[in-house]
Amino acid sequence: MTVLGLVLLFAGACFVLIGSIGVIRLPDFYTRAHAASKPDTLGLVLSMAGLAIIQGGDLSSIKLLLIVAFVAIANPAATHALGRSAVRSGLEPWTVGQGAKR
């Protein structure tokens, strides 16, 4: 069981790292928000699930699952709020024609 939990934790850490790299590499706010919402949320969910498995079914693992449920709903909502305010303030998205902009 501990090995399974550590494998999940490792996968979560990898996704979290990919999310960070994406936030640095991608060209504009909208694409960066993709990197901030998807790999990051999955990384956190996998990590918390792995910790919950290592912890082994006591009250702490229930709380870890509560964090998972909260973040899985809250993270997309926060990204959506940022994206909406970006659209309403008229931030233009990057398109392929525009070349690299870091």
Add this chain to the structure above:
Amino acid sequence: MEGRTVDYVISALAFIIGIALLLPFYRVIKGPTVFDRMVGVSVIGTKTIILICLTGFAFGRIDMFIDIAIAYAMLNFLGSIVIAKYLETSPEGRT
């Protein structure tokens, strides 16, 4: 698996996540618009939640650290929402 090995693996993972936490600071400092900075901040917040839980596991006090992590998750979410709302109404909030 032996407890000591688990501790080593957890420390290595915490190191990876620590690197992943430092990288977005580039975006927070550099990012051309304020939205880029906010994306960086929310990414850093997510990683901090994981790091708090791992710290609690390493110290054997995960029950206490999880409560901190929950409070941190809620503050992170509320911070993003509040600043997004503010930027939506502020005319010069572009940089």
Add this chain to the structure above:
Amino acid sequence: MNAPHSRAIHFAYEILALGLLWLGFSGKIDPLHLSFGVISIAIVVAMTRTLVVALSDDHENAAVGRLHLGRALAYPYWLSWQIMVANFQVARMILSPKLPINPAILRFNSALPGALPKVVLGNSITLTPGTFTLDIDGDSFLVHAISPQTAQGVIDGSMQQKVAALFSDRLEEEPGVELSFSVSKPRWKAAPWTM
């Protein structure tokens, strides 16, 4: 629907959810901690009173009552699978040195009943293949897609139909997705992707 009756049910749900949350967080069931819990729940219910009344008076929210239980239980599994696929696609995109992205803005109308189905659809779009909800204004959705291959679920409308099937038997008609590369000067084109 009888308004006071519906309000009582909403408050009962709220108190039940808060009580379960309290038990999960505290884990102690001696009288002292239980009384703390009762006091906190009373404070939270008093503070959110206006919100719950507004929700129970909003008749669009009756959609919750018509939720298909079987489909609602199957949906998270389908969504988790989609999330895994989405993440591997986005991860490959981020890690490949040439950065093969081709972002565009999609706009479509959706006749989903009420606020909750829209929230479900918006969050699902954000979490699944290469798409991310920018704005929901009434029935019109604004979606940013990172590349054409990953946005198929939204363009052909299978995502919208999946969510619509959760809340009613009637299937949603074709969404009529429009495409643009700019936010402020919309030059909308019809899907599929032309570039």
